[in-house]
Amino acid sequence: MGVKERKLRQKRLLRQEILDAASELFVKEGYENVSMRRIADKIEYSPTTIYLYFKDKAELLEQVCYEMFSRLSQHLRAILEQPGDPLERLRRGLIAYVHFGLDNPHHYRAAFMMPIPDGFEKEKYIQPDSPGLQAFDFLRRCVFDCISAGKMHCQDPELASQTLWCGVHGVTSLLITRTMFPWVDREQVIESVVDTIITGVSRGTA
Amino acid sequence: MGVKERKLRQKRLLRQEILDAASELFVKEGYENVSMRRIADKIEYSPTTIYLYFKDKAELLEQVCYEMFSRLSQHLRAILEQPGDPLERLRRGLIAYVHFGLDNPHHYRAAFMMPIPDGFEKEKYIQPDSPGLQAFDFLRRCVFDCISAGKMHCQDPELASQTLWCGVHGVTSLLITRTMFPWVDREQVIESVVDTIITGVSRGTA
DNA sequence: CTAATATACTTAACACTGTTAAGGAGATTC
DNA sequence: GAATCTCCTTAACAGTGTTAAGTATATTAG
Secondary structure (H helix, E strand, O other), rough: OHHHHHHHHHHHHHHHHHHHHHHHHHHOHHHHHHHHHHHHHHOOOOOHHHHHHHOOOOHHHHHHHHHHHHHHHHHHHHHHHHOOHHHHHHHHHHHHHHHHHOOOHHHHHHHHHOOOOOOOOOHHHHHHOOOHHHHHHHHHHHHHHHHHHOOOOOOOHHHHHHHHHHHHHHHHHHHOOOOOOOOOOOOHHHHHHHHHHHHHHOOOOO | HHHHHHHHHHHHHHHHHHHHHHHHHHHHHHHHHHHHHHHHHHHHHOOOHHHHOOOOOOHHHHHHHHHHHHHHHHHHHHOOOOOOOOOHHHHHHHHHHHHHHHHHHHHHHHHHHOOOOOOOHHHHHHHHOOOOHHHHHHHHOOOOOOOHHHOOOOOOHHHHHHHHHHHHHHHHHHHOOOOOOOOOOOHHHHOOOOHHEEEEHHHHHO
């Protein structure tokens, strides 16, 4: 009686089709410039069909970002699980973070630079297995490794991690939104920020 | 024949009235949650009247941000023109920047965290007397003072300034958009970031 | 094999949005 | 007193996210 499974499979397929269409459009044109009707056109269904699979446009974006975070997590894991000097690993991880954001500017904007709808964050962002926190966890572990290796005299790994995150987020988001600013050189700024915060955290007194 | 001046004065008055109403609503509810009709209601004019004074909603926001930048500039000047250790001045300036952003989250978001409409930036952001660049100039001068005083061995004051800006922007924007993130302590993170980037820039090798 | 039900989708509509075109009172000028 | 100009409004357009109601089709029950 595989009929039920076939139906379920088809439902999942359509759901993914919607997700892919939305993702592609969000990436190309940005969340607020894509309408539900456009997404519907792309998959050749009526606009209201989307609401059978997603609560609203925000949830659609949320799911798209979820997938994006998963990719970021994988990306970071690949880097941070390599052997070698933990400080150098940290450096490479932070730089990879920035480039990942610059490669996916619309998703990055959606994930980190937009106000979170009410009653949204607590459930989705606090649960510890969300890809967002998972990515942050890689950073935290890497910082811990640095402290263990005596490469960083800082009492508080959590504070250090959050500080580092703020730093890389700063470059990433400014390079995304202020493309016309007379940056001395984009790559140079990225390296400068990463080096600066690593130096500051590892040699700092805080 | 003061009739012409009176009319001009009244036009400027209404323009400012629109600006104030828009600013207040933007601050309270955020740019995208405020409609032209709501602004019009507040000043008790028809919605289309606004278009006699501003090209579109984006220009309205731009002007509101312009005023906000002017206040930030004044704020920073007050701090950075005080005598004393330039490194300490820099520190106070950066912390003031962050708090200013946190005190005006919607304006800060509008000014730094939103994509710039096409054909907008070149004219408005590159002209050197814009309050935005003016504020950045204070930072640049302060960094220059630090280098002159031998407190910072870094060859490139421009790169150092941009690096510092990225850092403070990072904390500011993350604290604005991710209010529910389990921050170790908001004030502590601010201080940590500022101290970290200052330490990094002044002791760094880059 | 027919009748009832459940599934998956669509059409039509609502209440909004930013923005523009056309028109209308009231003051100013000739 | 007639024409013009200024400032503002009404009405409308084309779009938005979203919901309620309706319609075929497939599945199940009698």
